[in-house]
Amino acid sequence: MCDDIRLLEDSLIDKIAAGEVVSRPASVVKELVENSLDAGADRIDVEISNGGLGSIVVIDNGKGMTRSNAQLCTSRHATSKLSRFEELAELQSFGFRGEALAAIVSVSRWAIQTRRTDDPVGTRISSEGSRPAAVADIGCAPGTRIEIAELFFNVPARLQFLKSTTTENSHIAEVVMNAALANPQVHFRLVRDGRLIRDYQRHNDHLSRASSILRESTMLPFRVKHEEVSIEAALAPPERARSNSSGLRILVNRRPVKDRGLAHALAFAYGSVMPPGRYPFGALFIEVPAAEIDVNVHPQKTEIRFAKPRRILDIVSRSLSKELAKSNWLNIARHSNEGAANASQRPPGFYPAMAQHLSEGILSLNQKQTSYGSPNLDSQSQSLGFFAQLRFIAQLKNMYILCEGQDALYILDQHAADERIRFAKLHKAFTEGSVTKQRLLFPERVTLDPKRMAYALEHHEALESLGIESRAIADDALLIDEVPAQLAHLSVELLINDALSEITHTAQRSFSDRMDTVLATMACHASRSAGDAMSAHECKALLSALDEVSDFQGHCHHDQPIAHTLAFSDIVIHS
Ligand code: ADP
Ligand code: MG
Numbered sequence: 001m002c003d004d005i006r007l008l009e010d011s012l013i014d015k016i017a018a019g020e021v022v023s024r025p026a027s028v029v030k031e032l033v034e035n036s037l038d039a040g041a042d043r044i045d046v047e048i049s050n051g052g053l054g055s056i057v058v059i060d061n062g063k064g065m066t067r068s069n070a071q072l073c074t075s076r077h078a079t080s081k082l083s084r085f086e087e088l089a090e091l092q093s094f095g096f097r098g099e100a101l102a103a104i105v106s107v108s109r110w111a112i113q114t115r116r117t118d119d120p121v122g123t124r125i126s127s128e129g130s131r132p133a134a135v136a137d138i139g140c141a142p143g144t145r146i147e148i149a150e151l152f153f154n155v156p157a158r159l160q161f162l163k164s165t166t167t168e169n170s171h172i173a174e175v176v177m178n179a180a181l182a183n184p185q186v187h188f189r190l191v192r193d194g195r196l197i198r199d200y201q202r203h204n205d206h207l208s209r210a211s212s213i214l215r216e217s218t219m220l221p222f223r224v225k226h227e228e229v230s231i232e233a234a235l236a237p238p239e240r241a242r243s244n245s246s247g248l249r250i251l252v253n254r255r256p257v258k259d260r261g262l263a264h265a266l267a268f269a270y271g272s273v274m275p276p277g278r279y280p281f282g283a284l285f286i287e288v289p290a291a292e293i294d295v296n297v298h299p300q301k302t303e304i305r306f307a308k309p310r311r312i313l314d315i316v317s318r319s320l321s322k323e324l325a326k327s328n329w330l331n332i333a334r335h336s337n338e339g340a341a342n343a344s345q346r347p348p349g350f351y352p353a354m355a356q357h358l359s360e361g362i363l364s365l366n367q368k369q370t371s372y373g374s375p376n377l378d379s380q381s382q383s384l385g386f387f388a389q390l391r392f393i394a395q396l397k398n399m400y401i402l403c404e405g406q407d408a409l410y411i412l413d414q415h416a417a418d419e420r421i422r423f424a425k426l427h428k429a430f431t432e433g434s435v436t437k438q439r440l441l442f443p444e445r446v447t448l449d450p451k452r453m454a455y456a457l458e459h460h461e462a463l464e465s466l467g468i469e470s471r472a473i474a475d476d477a478l479l480i481d482e483v484p485a486q487l488a489h490l491s492v493e494l495l496i497n498d499a500l501s502e503i504t505h506t507a508q509r510s511f512s513d514r515m516d517t518v519l520a521t522m523a524c525h526a527s528r529s530a531g532d533a534m535s536a537h538e539c540k541a542l543l544s545a546l547d548e549v550s551d552f553q554g555h556c557h558h559d560q561p562i563a564h565t566l567a568f569s570d571i572v573i574h575s
Helices: 010-021 025-038 067-072 085-090 100-106 156-161 165-182 206-214 260-269 309-325 329-335 339-343 352-360 414-431 450-458 460-465 492-505 511-526 536-548
Strands: 043-049 055-060 109-115 122-128 134-138 143-149 187-192 195-200 220-226 229-235 248-252 255-257 282-287 391-396 400-404 408-413 437-447 469-474 477-484 563-567
Touching: 010 100, 025 043, 025 055, 025 100, 025 143, 025 165, 043 165, 067 122, 165 187, 165 195, 165 206, 165 248, 165 255, 165 282, 195 206, 206 220, 206 229, 206 282, 220 309, 229 309, 248 260, 260 282, 260 309, 282 309, 391 536, 400 414, 400 536, 408 414, 414 511, 414 536, 437 469, 437 492, 450 460, 450 469, 450 477, 450 492, 460 469, 460 492, 477 492, 492 511
Parallel strands: 043 187, 248 282
Antiparallel strands: 043 055, 055 143, 109 122, 109 143, 122 134, 187 195, 220 229, 229 282, 248 255, 391 400, 400 408, 408 563, 437 477, 469 477
């Protein structure tokens, strides 16, 4: 090797750059589609063969290029979208680096056809790699057609890194789907090996496009605007949640992004109905002023940086949690045809009481009158509490407890009731500093990612006050010696993760509010599930335990009752 320093040739620089911008056929599709969108197209056809390695053709009806622009567009740093650095912050277009075409053509055989509406004749330019291109007149429709054939023909090493044709096909389909989600007003078609496989017709808005693309009938639309941040989301109910964020599409200013923070914030907005570690299914669209984000942090622009990340996360979780609370998913689930059959598979927190937590954002202990009013005790039952004096009739569907009171029938939600009892007990013990702990027979090791590990150390005392005794035994692991006795039957890992998520995710709230949420989540997990068969004895014990919860003698601490009532006086049969 020679030690002399020399400047790299442009064609070599382009090829090296291609390694960053064009990692696989799908990235070519992404860049070409973005150029078509930047050109104002409302119809974009993508045709691929052999996983995009045979050819990729993108045809648009955008504004097209003049001949001189067409000749320039494949040069490095040739862009029509940016001329001064100051514009970068306000940029609305997808592209601005002027790198994509230069990089793509440097590693392919290619042809560009383009015509502006006003030009009588179009231009065709073709070549292979960075060789001087041939230019010719061509009769063509207004717009641009770019064909990239034999991608990586001159960088065989890269071909070896590509996966199967099927994998590349699915990456391409993903790119087109994301583009379609982000741009509902554009008609997209994807043709694969001569067969039309996707046809995304135009829609008026993101949400109707999202529901037609994601094909999930349970999704509901949500729209909120907080100051200059607009949020639209099409979201499925919590029982459709997934254990990773793969079912969640996030677009910020029309760019699909992978952002764990946002995925978390959205999961958090569901509150306790979202089991820890799971993520909602759906699509989240966020629009912020261009100056609020930096898209220039990743060559493929799949990551963005918010100027004030904390604030955006906060807005997403707070404003969506309010909206989600209005969703009334509980009723939908119960009244739908499969509702009854599916009910036992619902995540444990999916109950009115918990839906109410969403609307409040936090659990509050303010006592409020429930719809079933004050107990109306007769002399005999004076010593019994309100719930204990109800006459137990039956357990229904292994979910509800049917009881007769003096003036009404009561239908209690067994999970919600049990959860309420456990929460109140935990809360009492916690506030009195008397959480009963249980020593584990075999201390349990819990592995945590670095962030959670740091939280665990930082919040060691909070964990201790919740009844969790832990010590660090490695950079990424805690050893748990003791857990709250009431929760000893739960998985230790779940317990720790619940506690850490809630303690840390809500840093802006007061400590006691946060602890209430932790306790509520724990109570929810510890509670008897819907679907558990209960004996008459157990049902009666549950009723008595409700009375023991000093916080509500016939009242509950949410607007949402844990029981429905049917007053006898309302049972009027019209003949
Ligand atoms: P960038 O998009 O960052 O500007 P590109 O290399 O992707 O860089 O494209 C270079 C230029 O070529 C663009 O700025 C645009 O002027 C022009 N161009 C590329 N594709 C199209 C298209 N489909 N329609 C119209 N103009 C295009
Ligand atoms: Mg571009």
